[in-house]
Amino acid sequence: MKKIQMVDLKGQYEKIKSTVDQSIEEVLNSSAFINGPYVKEFQADLEKYLDVKHVIPCANGTDALQIAMMGLGLEQGDEVITVDFTFAATVEVIALLKLTPVLVDVEPDTFNIDIDALKKAITPKTKAIVPVHLFGQCANMEAILEVAKEHNLYVIEDTAQAIGADYTFSDGTKKKAGTIGNVGTTSFFPSKNLGCYGDGGAIFTNDDELAHIIRGMVNHGMYKRYYHDVIGVNSRLDSIQAAVLKAKLPNLDAYCDARRNAAAYYTNAFSSNPNIITPIISDFTTHVFHQYTLQITNGKRDALHKYLLDQGIPNAIYYPVQLHKQKAYQDDRYNEEDFKVTNSLIETVISLPMHTELTEDQLQFITQTVLDFVG
Numbered sequence: 001m002k003k004i005q006m007v008d009l010k011g012q013y014e015k016i017k018s019t020v021d022q023s024i025e026e027v028l029n030s031s032a033f034i035n036g037p038y039v040k041e042f043q044a045d046l047e048k049y050l051d052v053k054h055v056i057p058c059a060n061g062t063d064a065l066q067i068a069m070m071g072l073g074l075e076q077g078d079e080v081i082t083v084d085f086t087f088a089a090t091v092e093v094i095a096l097l098k099l100t101p102v103l104v105d106v107e108p109d110t111f112n113i114d115i116d117a118l119k120k121a122i123t124p125k126t127k128a129i130v131p132v133h134l135f136g137q138c139a140n141m142e143a144i145l146e147v148a149k150e151h152n153l154y155v156i157e158d159t160a161q162a163i164g165a166d167y168t169f170s171d172g173t174k175k176k177a178g179t180i181g182n183v184g185t186t187s188f189f190p191s192k193n194l195g196c197y198g199d200g201g202a203i204f205t206n207d208d209e210l211a212h213i214i215r216g217m218v219n220h221g222m223y224k225r226y227y228h229d230v231i232g233v234n235s236r237l238d239s240i241q242a243a244v245l246k247a248k249l250p251n252l253d254a255y256c257d258a259r260r261n262a263a264a265y266y267t268n269a270f271s272s273n274p275n276i277i278t279p280i281i282s283d284f285t286t287h288v289f290h291q292y293t294l295q296i297t298n299g300k301r302d303a304l305h306k307y308l309l310d311q312g313i314p315n316a317i318y319y320p321v322q323l324h325k326q327k328a329y330q331d332d333r334y335n336e337e338d339f340k341v342t343n344s345l346i347e348t349v350i351s352l353p354m355h356t357e358l359t360e361d362q363l364q365f366i367t368q369t370v371l372d373f374v375g
């Protein structure tokens with residue numbers, strides 16, 4: 001059996017090596033390292049794949065979030081609601097822009113924003129909601145859009161973990177994750193579902209005016225060369241990363257399927273065990289399994305984490321600390337009573353190896369080892 005990895009980037013690369021190598025070589029030969037043709041081609045391909053009017057590539061998923069908030073004109077003191085249970089980038093950029101982060105609890109089964117908690121957190125200062133489509137499935141966007149409409153709030157979808165997921169509205173309309181709110185953002189960090197070979201990110205929107213503002217903001221606030229109309233940043237996707245992404249995008253749906261197949265194998269093996277809760281998928285969304293995350297309910301999570309490592313099975317705790325308890329984001333405003341779910345998930349979640357190259361013998365070994373230990 002091949003050594004098990006949390007993410008097998010090498011195995012995936014080997015299958016597309018000739019296409020990727022050829023594209024990278026073209027960039028090297030052209031010397032168009034920034035804003036070369038591949039950036040525009042990838043942008044157009046992604047717009048088509050997502051069925052969205054504008055994709056604005058940028059340097060990483062954290063910048064994408066920051067620039068989306070800048071583009072919407074959010075200002076110091078504006079409250080932005082997001083979840084307590086996510087990667088720190090989401091809250092980091094809110095704080096960095098001197099906006100006021102308001103963390104709320106998540107749902108116990110999907111790990112996504114809890115709609116009642118969201119409603120409860122709204123004040124006259126609230127300006128935006130940042131739902132995170134955590135681990136690969138969409139948050140309840142229909143409910144979120146309704147709340148946003150009622151209170152006149154922007155919706156910024158953090159799609160770093162869910163590119164390729166489909167959302168279905170109750171009238172049957174389908175949209176891709178990240179194209180539902182005012183603006184969506186993603187990351188092309190190597191281990192993400194559509195990863196490049198360095199850092200990369202993108203912003204999506206159907207709003208022409210916002211797209212125009214953001215296009216200038218990613219490039220020093222320039223709309224005309226050397227004329228700086230707004231304060232911007234330097235956040236560009238480089239041509240080599242764009243070439244890699246253009247080569248990989250046609251495989252994204254197959255990559256999502258491979259992840260779903262691995263997830264189905266896991267769920268089938270674990271679903272009858274009384275000490276394990278397998279991922280639950282909401283009926284309005286597909287799941288692209290950026291992570292496959294179990295909840296271990298018999299108090300053995302930490303012991304399982306160590307045991308699996310000893311058996312050569314990588315695994316991770318996403319996330320080990322609630323954002324509202326992180327030193328950088330602690331605040332007297334928060335009340336422990338409001339974070340019951342996140343406080344409990346921190347103790348029970350464990351993510352198993354999840355990538356496009358998992359083999360049946362590996363899945364068999366992982367599931368058997370987990371079951372032997374959990375009992």
Ligand SMILES: *Cc1c(COP(=O)(O)O)cnc(C)c1O
Nearest residue numbers: 060061062087089160187188189
């Ligand atoms: C990875 C990630 C980001 C940040 O993306 P980078 O490209 O690493 O900056 C933001 N939000 C979430 C939920 C992520 O998982």
